[in-house]
Amino acid sequence: MPRLQRYAVAGVGPFSGALAQFLLSLLVLRSLGAAEFGTFSFLIIASIFSAGVCSALFCAPLPALLHKSGQAERAALLRCIFAMSGMAALLALAVFLGMGLALRLPFVEALLFAIYAALFLLRWFGRSYFYAIGDRLRTARSDIVYSAVLLVGIGGLAATGRVSLQLSFAVLLVSILAALLTFGLPYLQRQFLSFYPAAFADYRPIWRAHSGWSLLGIVTTEATINSHAYIVTLIAGPTAYAPVAATALLVRPLNVLQNALEEFERPQMAAELAGGRMHAVIHSAAQFRLVLFAGLLATALAAAVMFVLFPNVLFPREYSMAVLITGAALWIGAAAVRLVRVPDSTMLQAGGEFRRLAWSSVVACGFSIVSVLFLLALAGPIWSIGGIIIGEIAFCTCVLHQSRRWRSSPEGANRRKALATSTPRAGQP
Template sequence: MTDPGRQTGLHGKIFRYGISAVGPIASAGSQLLLSLMLLKMLPPDAFGSFSFLFVASVFSWGLWSALFCAPLPILMSQGTAEDREAAPQCILAVSLVASVLALAVLFGLGLLLKVPPLAAFLFAAYGAVALIRWLARAYGYASGHPLRTTASDVTYSVALVAGVGLVMLTGHPSLDLAYAALLLAAALGLLPFGRAYLAKQFLHPRVRDAAGYAAIWRQHSGWSLLGVLTTEATANAHAYIVTGLQGPSAFAPLAASALMIRPIGVATNALSEFERAQMARQIGERRFAAAIGSVRTFRLALIAVWVATAIAIGLLLAFDPRLIFPAHYPLHFLAVGALLWLAVAGMRLIRAPESALLQAAGQFRPLAYASVLSAVVSIATVVLLLVTVGPLWSIGGIFLGEAVFACWTWVQAHRWRQAQGDGAPTLNHPREVVL
């Protein structure tokens, strides 16, 4: 199968982004359809609980990216042939056990939010299977088989849209059916990776495979995990603080307004996942100029998505906002929320290409430092704004945290690029970076 990452020229870039974007756009579109359906059908407190559970699930994807997905392309493109075979099997073994723990955590969280037990279990099971599929997606990219990842996303999307259609046909809001549809879609999304991969994931893992993860943790995942935890605090501090202090009903309008910038997040995540794998190969081959060129192309693509999304939001709010949002969500709240979220999304896309570059180079410690600083700013500002001017303006705290994160990431990426030009220690030694 042709590796899109090795296509050259303008047509190659268009093909590469088309391949990397079509699957995530389809899967995110189906999830957005589910969210919009539940937004219409559920009261604010129930929609707030659903939205918070989804935030927690997406956070778990970030954890998996740190612990398993981000190191994977580095480990599969460097070292001896034996190392390149052993490292993925180690990661698959550890992640399988961790997904069971994630199921228990998500189930407990659902019960704390007073979600009915069956619905809470179905969502928790979905969350665990989604994590297994998330790692499979990263494996598809890292092994040079992006079409399998795309096929998985499309399969997931078709199954979820069918499930949403079934829920709508019933004519009443059923969280059991909605979460069952998510679970079935995630399970079916594993099939395109094929028997060989599924056997590696479910049949071949052995206890001794997991022993090698300690070295992966020390070199890559430890710093990456710190970065994800603090990045989550930067990006979603409002979700945890508002829900914790004022409950799901207070979080519901924020979650509703955030739906409008979902396409930007989809594009950023999809292209980051794809480009990180491509950049890791380019850096492993010491083609630094190519990796830096990927950063520029990545940024232009994200800017185009941001502009298109901003235009679409403006048209929606100007002509027919009730097409999506029920009457109990005030238009003023939605309009101000949309502007604040667009500012946040703009700051995120400024740093996303450099973040992907540093991850591909194994520079997890500088990213961790950046996210720690930004998390402190974000949490403190969100709390201050929440208690002084209310939940809506707490989004401003997220913007300030993202601004700090972007500035620091740019500085670290600039240092790394200078190091390559000067022949200084590079990607395999993150602890040697001078901060």
């Protein structure tokens, strides 16, 4: 299947999910107050971050480890990772329940979102697992079911006019549960019945070799790209964060495209590296970047048309148009810088080079946090997005430098040879 056709298969589910979540956010934006929308948006940001943590701990190392291991090692590895991902979901349930209550949500609303966030992690891991073993259609089916159920729920809320945070969280929960069920009973049994006491000990080598560095990278990357959400909400409150989150809606589909294609490309690149085909990996990265920038161009044009012809089609009139235009321009600028580095970041992940990525994001997050704090104090919440751009520029510079070093260094060549020592067949667990 040509690569662009495979991108279409990989992207149709996430795109439909992005559209559904965009519509739900828009419905909340237009139906509820700024404080409720700010709370909703902050919780969504936090749940996406938790998926990034899950990806760092269990998803990102999976393709490289499966390509390195023998059959018996793969079986033990998978049992360990399934067990640990289940325990991570339980931890997320407790964390998000506490977070919701800290944001002064009623208990039922906080619990609904906490359950959704836990199941969201399990589905995210399932998506990566089926990508890693070559079953892309299973992932696409789950994405489409999630989107379809969510769209039906949104339609029901809009038709009845009964929009509330509680019903919005309930719709999200039903949608993620339906999507998880599409993975099938054998998979769900494996996921929920894999716990064993020695899982922590068995996971320790994976942590030392891959996940520890990957997690450091994810946490510092989150600080680079989303520090504004946490800083503005903590210092100024959900109401001040609302216009920042509202303008971020314009680039959310682009972020979903990026994440979906990263999950798709990472195992493909790992397989190419295992076969010693570095030239194919570089070609894939170039095509990956081209698709991402095509999405960026479409997003920028759509935003420009909306502000010129339909300025209030998305945003309520109480939001300042000058603030919205400023925020949209800043978000598109941040996305442009980010998309430059994404293919090289994915290449380094596929090669197991999590340490290089981690140090790049450690450097970048310092720039981002300091810049966000400075711009928030100097110019207000909407300009805090400028701090994200500064952090992204630092991150992009470091990643491109590390990628060039890895491709040309003897260490990188040795890593690629190690990947080729044991290559599983497509679809082999």
